[in-house]
Every structure is written in C-alpha cells, then in structure tokens.
Amino acid sequence: MIKVDRPFFLKANCSIRYSGRAESQLVQGDYLIIRKGDGTLMIHGATRLVALNYQPPGAIMKLKGNKLISHRKGETIEITVYHIEQYLEITTWSDNRISIKKTEDDLRNHIVEHIEHYLGQKISETIKEFQTPNGAVDILAVGLSQYHAIEVKRAKTTIQSCSQILRYLDYFKEIEQPTQGWIMSPQITQGAISYCQKKHLNWVEVKHESDVSNDSTDLKILEDHV
Amino acid sequence: MIKVDRPFFLKANCSIRYSGRAESQLVQGDYLIIRKGDGTLMIHGATRLVALNYQPPGAIMKLKGNKLISHRKGETIEITVYHIEQYLEITTWSDNRISIKKTEDDLRNHIVEHIEHYLGQKISETIKEFQTPNGAVDILAVGLSQYHAIEVKRAKTTIQSCSQILRYLDYFKEIEQPTQGWIMSPQITQGAISYCQKKHLNWVEVKHESDVSNDSTDLKILEDHV
DNA sequence: AGTTCAGTGATGCGT
DNA sequence: ACGCATCGCTGAACT
Numbered sequence: 001m002i003k004v005d006r007p008f009f010l011k012a013n014c015s016i017r018y019s020g021r022a023e024s025q026l027v028q029g030d031y032l033i034i035r036k037g038d039g040t041l042m043i044h045g046a047t048r049l050v051a052l053n054y055q056p057p058g059a060i061m062k063l064k065g066n067k068l069i070s071h072r073k074g075e076t077i078e079i080t081v082y083h084i085e086q087y088l089e090i091t092t093w094s095d096n097r098i099s100i101k102k103t104e105d106d107l108r109n110h111i112v113e114h115i116e117h118y119l120g121q122k123i124s125e126t127i128k129e130f131q132t133p134n135g136a137v138d139i140l141a142v143g144l145s146q147y148h149a150i151e152v153k154r155a156k157t158t159i160q161s162c163s164q165i166l167r168y169l170d171y172f173k174e175i176e177q178p179t180q181g182w183i184m185s186p187q188i189t190q191g192a193i194s195y196c197q198k199k200h201l202n203w204v205e206v207k208h209e210s211d212v213s214n215d216s217t218d219l220k221i222l223e224d225h226v
Numbered sequence: 227m228i229k230v231d232r233p234f235f236l237k238a239n240c241s242i243r244y245s246g247r248a249e250s251q252l253v254q255g256d257y258l259i260i261r262k263g264d265g266t267l268m269i270h271g272a273t274r275l276v277a278l279n280y281q282p283p284g285a286i287m288k289l290k291g292n293k294l295i296s297h298r299k300g301e302t303i304e305i306t307v308y309h310i311e312q313y314l315e316i317t318t319w320s321d322n323r324i325s326i327k328k329t330e331d332d333l334r335n336h337i338v339e340h341i342e343h344y345l346g347q348k349i350s351e352t353i354k355e356f357q358t359p360n361g362a363v364d365i366l367a368v369g370l371s372q373y374h375a376i377e378v379k380r381a382k383t384t385i386q387s388c389s390q391i392l393r394y395l396d397y398f399k400e401i402e403q404p405t406q407g408w409i410m411s412p413q414i415t416q417g418a419i420s421y422c423q424k425k426h427l428n429w430v431e432v433k434h435e436s437d438v439s440n441d442s443t444d445l446k447i448l449e450d451h452v
Numbered sequence: 453a454g455t456t457c458a459g460t461g462a463t464g465c466g467t
Numbered sequence: 468a469c470g471c472a473t474c475g476c477t478g479a480a481c482t
Contacts, residue, residue: 007272009235009258011316021381021475022328023436029320032235032260038273046233046319047264049282050462053324056275056477075475088312090237093272094255098279102248104458131481134385134421135456154458155247158471159360163389164457167421189470195360195393210249247460276477282462301460330473355466361471362466381475384456390472415455455482467470 004061004068007037007093011086012079016043018053020075026052028082033068035061037093041070041077053077102208104154108138110209111152111184115141118184118204119148134167146178153185157203161185162195186211228310230287230294233263233319237312238305242269244279246301252278254308259294261287263319267296267303279303328434330380334364336435337378337410341367344410344430345374360393372404379411383429387411388421412437 010033016026031052032044039059042051059072068079108128115123123141130140130149139150149172151157151165165181172179181201183192188203196203228234236259242252257278258270265285268277285298294305334354341349349367356366356375365376375398377383377391391407398405407427409418414429422429 011314016324018324018475022326024324024326024475026324027322029322030318031320032316034258034270036270036273040273040275042275044260044262045323046321047262047266047283048463049266049268049280050474050476052322054275054475057273085318086314088314090258092256092311094257095272096253096255096278097271098242098244098250098252100248100250100460102460129481133417135417136481155460156470159393160386160389160471163386163393166392167385167389170424191359191470198396244460250460274478276459276461280460282460326475328475357466380473382455386456417455453482456480458479459477461476462474463476464473465471467468 004035004063007090008035009086009088009090010034010084012081013083013085014079014081016053016080017078018076020073024053028080030085033079035070039070039072043077043079102154102210104138104152107154107184107206107208108152111150111206112139115139118206119143119182123148132168132171134171135164137165137168146180147172148180148182150182150184152206153183154208155185156187156189157183157185157192158189159192159195162192162199162201165201166199228289228294228313229315230261230289233316234261235312235314235316236260236310238307239309239311240305240307242279242306243304244302246299250279254306256311259305261296265296265298269303269305328380328436330364330378333380333410333432333434334378337376337432338365341365344432345369345408349374358394358397360397361390363391363394372406373398374406374408376408376410378432379409380434381411382413382415383409383411383418384415385417385421388418388425388427391427392425 013030015028018024034042038057040057041055043053045052055070055072059070061070066081070077112126115126125142127140130137137149138152141148149168151161169181184204184206239256241254244250260268264283266283267281269279271278281296281298285296287296292307296303338352341352351368353366356363363375364378367374375394377387395407410430410432
C-alpha cells in the first residue's frame with residue numbers, strides 16, 4: 001500500500017493525465033515517479049533533464065483504486081498505475097541549499113567596485129536595483145552630465161536584454177533625465193550588437209572576478225618562471 | 227559497485243561540488259541521485275521541484291575511489307560518496323513524450339482562423355512566424371491601410387512581451403511600412419497595460435479554444451471526487 | 453497576491 | 468554550431 005503523505009520513489013508501469021494551465025497525456029509505459037515531503041511530484045522518462053509531468057511544492061496526493069491523484073491550485077495529475085516495479089519510501093533526506101558563485105549578483109558587485117574603469121569616466125554615485133515603473137535597472141551610475149543605466153548579464157547577452165534596458169531608458173526620457181544605456185556581460189550575440197548600434201546602446205565586455213583571478217594566477221606562475 | 231554507464235537511482239550520504247558556467251558547493255547530507263541513460267544527472271534534496279545540482283543529456287560519468295565524477299562541455303559535477311543507503315539499477319524505462327494542448331501554437335492557430343473578428347477589420351493575408359532582423363513576428367496580418375504585428379502569449383502577458391513587439395515594430399519603421407502592434411493573450415499584467423498605452427500597443431483578450439467550448443467537464447468531475 | 457527577473461535555466465526550431 | 472523564443476517554466480525578491 002502506497003503512503004501518499006510521505007516522500008517516495010516509485011518505478012511503475014502507468015499512464016499519466018495532466019490538466020491545469022495546459023493539458024497533456026502520456027501513453028502507458030515504465031516511468032519513474034518521485035514525490036517529496038513538500039508535495040513536489042515528478043514523473044521522469046528515460047531521457048532528458050526535465051520531468052515529463054510534475055507539480056511544484058504544495059500538491060496534495062490521494063490514492064483512489066489504482067489511481068494516484070495529485071492536486072494543486074486547479075491543476076491535477078492523474079497517474080493510472082498498472083504495475084508497480086519498485087516502491088521505496090525515502091526516510092532521511094537532507095534539505096540543504098547549494099552555495100553558488102559567478103551569479104549575476106556577483107558580477108554586478110564587481111562592476112560597481114570598478115565602475116569608473118568600466119565606464120571610462122568620473123562617477124559620483126552608483127545605485128543597485130534602481131526602481132523604475134518599467135522594471136529595476138541593475139546599476140544606475142550618476143556621471144557629471146548624465147546618468148548611465150547599466151544592464152548586467154552573467155553570460156551571453158541576447159537581443160531581449162537590449163529591450164530590457166530600452167524600457168528603463170523610456171522612463172528616464174519621460175522624466176527628461178539624459179541617460180546613456182549600457183550592457184555589461186562576458187559575451188554578446190551578433191543580433192544584440194546590431195540592435196545596440198541602432199538604439200545607441202553601449203556594450204562593455206566584463207569578466208567574472210573568479211575568471212579574472214584565474215588569469216592573474218597564470219600570470220604569477222609566468223612571472224615566477226621569468 | 228555502482229555501474230556508471232547504466233541508468234541508476236542512488237540514495238547516498240554525500241557532498242557535491244559543481245564547476246562550470248557557475249560554481250557551487252553542497253554540504254554533506256542525504257540526497258537522491260538519478261542518472262539517466264542519456265547522461266542526464268540530477269541531485270535532489272528533500273524539497274522543491276528543481277534539482278540542487280544537475281547536468282543535461284550528454285554527460286559522461288566516471289567512478290574514482292569514492293567519487294562519482296560527471297563531465298560535460300567544461301562542466302563537472304563531483305559527488306563524494308560517504309555512505310550508500312540505496313542503489314538501484316533502472317532497467318526498463320520508457321522514452322515517450324507527452325502530447326500537450328493549450329500551447330501558444332494552438333492559440334495562434336485559433337487567432338489566425340478568426341483574425342478579422344479579433345482585429346475588427348478586413349484582412350487580406352496572414353503570415354505566421356514572419357521573420358524580421360529583430361526576431362519573428364507571431365502573426366503578421368495585412369490590412370487595407372497598414373500591417374498588424376501580433377504577439378501571442380498562451381497565458382499572462384508581461385512587460386517583456388511588449389518589448390518583444392516593439393523590436394519588430396522597429397523593423398517596420400525602418401522599412402517605412404506603417405504597422406500597428408497587438409498583443410493577444412488570455413490575461414495581461416498591470417505593468418504591461420501601462421507600457422502598452424505609452425507605446426500605443428493594443429491588447430486583445432483571447433481564450434484558448436478548449437476553454438471557450440467548456441469541454442473540461444471531465445476535469446471538474448475529477449476534482450469533485452478528489 | 454501581483455509583478456518582474458534570474459537561471460549552471462532547458463528545450464526546440466530556425467539559420 | 469549559434470541565435471532566438473517558448474515553457475504547465477521554477478524560484479526569489481519586492482511592492
């Protein structure tokens with residue numbers, strides 16, 4: 001008997017029906033089903049990272065005959081179980097989080113620390129996450145004659161980042177505050193470059209601090225050898 | 227002994243280190259590790275839908291002492307295993323895909339079929355996925371005096387969808403082709419409405435075909451039983 | 453509760 | 468391979 005209120009691992013021959021924001025069906029087959037203590041439900045097929053069907057934390061599961069029914073905020077997953085191959089209750093399960101580096105936040109902090117270097121001019125003040133009605137500017141830098149609205153991307157900048165900053169510039173235009181738009185990222189796509197040129201946005205290549213310090217380590221080794 | 231070339235389920239006390247696009251560490255604890263035949267790797271904690279650490283299809287796994295090392299395109303996950311609680315090889319595992327409805331494509335097709343109704347005027351031609359240098363317009367409708375560039379969203383429209391269509395309008399402005407921008411979706415955010423007004427974009431409320439014909443009665447019956 | 457945005461986003465489809 | 472948009476995105480932060 002499956003206890004649906006505890007975390008479990010289930011390998012079963014089953015078929016799945018989902019209804020909610022969208023609707024989907026999965027033909028009968030052997031799938032892997034995991035349910036976590038917080039209500040999270042995942043049905044995984046043999047390939048791919050993302051689950052075939054899923055429900056985020058908060059779902060309630062019930063067993064009716066050979067059907068497992070999970071429900072959350074108007075969304076329902078119905079698992080019709082034909083054969084159970086493996087059923088395993090998961091007892092001890094840690095709930096730690098990863099500590100992560102090289103995020104956009106890291107890069108933003110690095111840029112703020114070296115803002116005059118990257119903008120190539122005197123800056124009197126920088127504000128992170130400056131709120132506008134059209135969203136928050138990553139970094140707002142106050143120069144002598146104008147503002148600088150800077151959008152930071154941790155990886156490759158695409159054309160939608162250009163749009164993002166244009167929305168912020170719309171606001172500064174409204175309040176008649178001269179502002180230059182900037183994008184700072186390690187990489188940028190060709191389409192974004194073209195669009196930047198048309199819209200008079202500047203792009204500056206920046207590196208993550210850890211990548212920079214790796215370079216300097218190489219340099220030190222080089223120096224030692226010289 | 228863990229066979230790293232076959233799909234497996236592993237419950238283990240371990241610690242994880244990830245290095246690649248970003249870097250992360252996960253303190254020692256009891257986690258659930260799944261590896262699929264295509265190389266997919268997931269490390270799941272006790273809560274949340276998304277994995278703590280993961281690798282998409284294509285990763286190669288090797289066992290070195292008590293370390294499981296998975297590598298893919300300059301990205302490495304290192305699992306230091308201290309104690310194995312459960313190890314299970316997953317033999318039969320189906321690789322079917324879900325068939326899904328109420329996608330953006332469904333909605334787009336529905337709109338095209340009733341384009342004159344939704345635009346309230348005579349339309350001589352519609353083109354799906356019309357290519358511009360700034361991206362593809364969902365629906366381009368040719369009216370008597372001007373074009374209509376329509377962005378379709380399956381659910382709630384946010385401010386970034388407005389930006390998207392503005393990029394396409396930039397192109398039509400460049401080629402001096404008068405074009406009206408439209409957003410069609412079941413819902414829209416307040417911020418998007420404001421920005422639409424400023425930018426002279428129109429929003430039209432549209433419903434998914436299945437919602438209109440209210441044939442989701444079977445779901446309601448299901449919910450009643452839950 | 454609503455809105456916006458980051459993400460190791462992943463995934464698919466186009467060039 | 469790169470570029471771009473969608474996703475039942477999820478999750479988090481802030482209003």
